[in-house]
Amino acid sequence: MAKVIVLAGPSGAGKSRLAERLGLPILRLDDFYKDGDDPTLPRIAHGPNQGLIDWDHPDSWLPSDAFRTIVELCEVGTADVPVYSIPDNGRVGHRLLDLVGSPLFVAEGIFAQDIVADCRAAGILGGAYCVTQQPIVTFWRRLVRDLREHRKPPLVLLRRGWALMREQGVVVTDAVAKGCTVVSPPEGYVLITRMLPAATGHDGSR
Template sequence: MRARVIVLAGPSGAGKSRLAERIGLPVLRLDDFYKSAGDPTLPVISEGANTGIVDWDDPASWLLDDAMATLDELCRSGRADVPIYDIAHDGRCGSRVLDLAGSPLFVAEGIFAQEVVPHAREADLLAAAYCVRQHPVLTFWRRLTRDLREHRKPPLVLVRRGLALLRDQRRVVGHAVALGCVPVTGDEAYAASRELARSALPR
């Protein structure tokens, strides 16, 4: 075993990506393991204003087995090929090599990050798992401004999706906690992760 993983889960817009960068460890972006548009197994929203479009907030839109295999490879060899996903075009646009460069810890973050926690714990790959949370209205606003800025989807779809996620945030956090994540603020996750990083350094 060359490394262990710190998992950052939490609602879309909670600040996981920015937090991962602040921590300063290598980062595995689990959102790059989305399925591409056109995959016949993609789930579809069946009710509400967005009926008929792909439900990108359903874990079935994401490749759990591929994400776990990559996480395993990183922990055991220190490097792995990872996909690059373009959310605006709903598909992969290439790949890259993620090299931990000898780091004993790395961060895995994404909206489905909690799904890898039971596997990582069972395989003794888990250093810690956090669910980053903040007030639902703040999460809604940050998510909407980010998605509009990055042109991820048409504005009306983003607003409708954001309102649905706002109402669903408590369930999302509860699910992550049930899978083994500790609910924390971004600052709490940062402090705990930096302490783990310091303790992992050779003495």
Template structure:
């Protein structure tokens, strides 16, 4: 039986998953740290459009799902796990860090591939809740672009082209998360529910 449970935060890149995780104050497992290194020959490639030939970093096969699930299981069972540090700008892992729950009975797992772990977490009794965090596509586009430019994640033109492609793809991303068992919500809605503010407000006279 798990001693802790995970709150899974899915949603498009730039939708506010990391911001919500910070507001909640729970320990955080960054699922994007389980990306494959940029020189991994198994990385999927975009086959059409202006980004044809580039690595498809939004495809689940660009990510180590089993490694992520192993870390989730370890955190739920022991409250401690050593996980990779992935630098997007460098396309690779740059060391390790320790995630420690510090006695908390809940923690957050967030990332663009978060929907892929929901079913296993639910089946194994690890899941506290699963949300797909959404905003208007234009809001998500702008937040993602300004963040990625600020952090120098990729060359500006690559970020711009990728941003337009992701904006067009947002509806599909959200639909996939819902099929995998996530519930659609804004960051404010999920925060209110997870902190009990929604229940208190509903019960107020």
């Protein structure tokens, strides 16, 4: 049975880059967002973005679907997973994720901490980490990425990014409370690659 390495942390902190650098199969938890026309999506109640969908609220995604997929990957080694387009606010397809025999894979996303307890209880958790950097670094990286990918109008991205920067400490505290260890991207790489030689034959060099 495979096990999952969970990478949580603020948007823009470097979760995706760390996951790619590790060279393990990746389940992107952002693909489990609800579609933009879902009536249960939460709305921002205050501030300049009041009334817009709050994509940073945990009610904007489907943790039970994500957890079932993680269990399937651990037990079977393959799973059909959705492909979500953030600019389109919805699923645009699906793909087969195949672990190709790897005993470890990564599940990463801004709500990843919400599935840590279930993974631990199911005996499939290989490790759980909250990836962080200085708030201003995270703000800038997130803004550059979101502008490049045309995720939302520039003014919305700027206002959202500023609000998220101010709330980064709350995100980290929540992840720690739910079982994650705080790491910078380089620290996370070192800690996780130490697990790889025994599990995958990875020699730790990159």
